[in-house]
Amino acid sequence: MSGLQAIRYSRGKLEVLDQLRLPHEHHYDLVSTAEEAFDCIKSMRVRGAPAIAIVAALAHAVELHNGSCGTSSAEDTVSYIDSRLDYLFLSRPTAVDLGNAITSLKAVIREHSSQGKDAIIAAYIAAAEEIFRKDTETNLLIGEHGAKWLMANAPIKSAEDKVSVLTHCNTGSLATSGHGTALGIIRSLFTGGDLHHAFCTETRPYNQGSRLTAFELVYEGIPATLITDSMAGALFATRKQESSIAAVIVGADRVVRNGDTANKIGTYALAVLARHHGIKFIVAAPTTSIDLQTETGSAIKIEERKPEELTQITGAVVGTDGKVDITRSERVAIAHQDVGVWNPAFDVTPAELIDAVVTEKGVVEKGASGVFDFRDIMPERW
């Protein structure tokens, strides 16, 4: 298990690694209220669908533990918790994990509503902690299932019977409570001796790939190469035979009922390229990222973010000797500041371009109808 931790928690205390300062600086922010969690999520100091949900759930657990709830009746306590969760729900719209976590937490407090305020609060805190604990367990299973599926279905392997893969955005320990989803599969391939080489995209405009995934790959000692998003086509076309890419493995912010998947902007383009080159396209997603209420991807709300994410960039200063000075970070303009900008944070990959959705409950492939059917792995929510 990786030593990297985006979220550190003990009852009454939540610390979140400020991912805007990575890869140069490791700084944990104390997050003790729903307002601080909202700001941490909105400003992208924490990102990744599972991590966002965990931080929101635990931040409210911390404020409850610290006595934020001034109600006396059970009914008012339920309303108070509901209102804090409804507020946190508005922090980012596309990832469904947050909404799913909130729905399950609201159900838990209702189950204890006849037992009074203290029981409701205790049940909430235990349920939020369980979401955090369970996430790593889930990711280890995703890693195992995904690695096994790919080794059985890879269109091409190296002479040593290993696979090379490309991943996009960040889906590792930093986007989850540990191990990761798509990056968890890569980690499992590596520890199982099945990984030839991993490529990761830079993931413009927010550079989750170069700032976070590249960092995790180096940290883990996984053989890896960074490319810009625009190099994927050339990578697929020029790598021959045993060094060819066998699969693109990505995470998900929301997989809807038919399998259409919202993920970091650029995912759709990679899926089109993968299909053209006969490369497997795998979505790694815990069932908490699956939204059975939404029929198709066209109904997913895509978050649009501010223009400065394209026109400006922050980084550590590089001295004239070529060395990175981690004590000095600078924000610089990289485009005309008056240019019009379109900045959707996510796109939707249609189910037809996805070969497999890997969950903790197993791998789902498309049926004869060409769409995914999650009934077998999620009968209780179907």
Ligand code: MRU
């Ligand atoms: O905008 P972000 O950084 O929160 O987007 C993250 C992604 O798109 C991830 O790929 C996705 O949430 C899966 S995280 C396991």
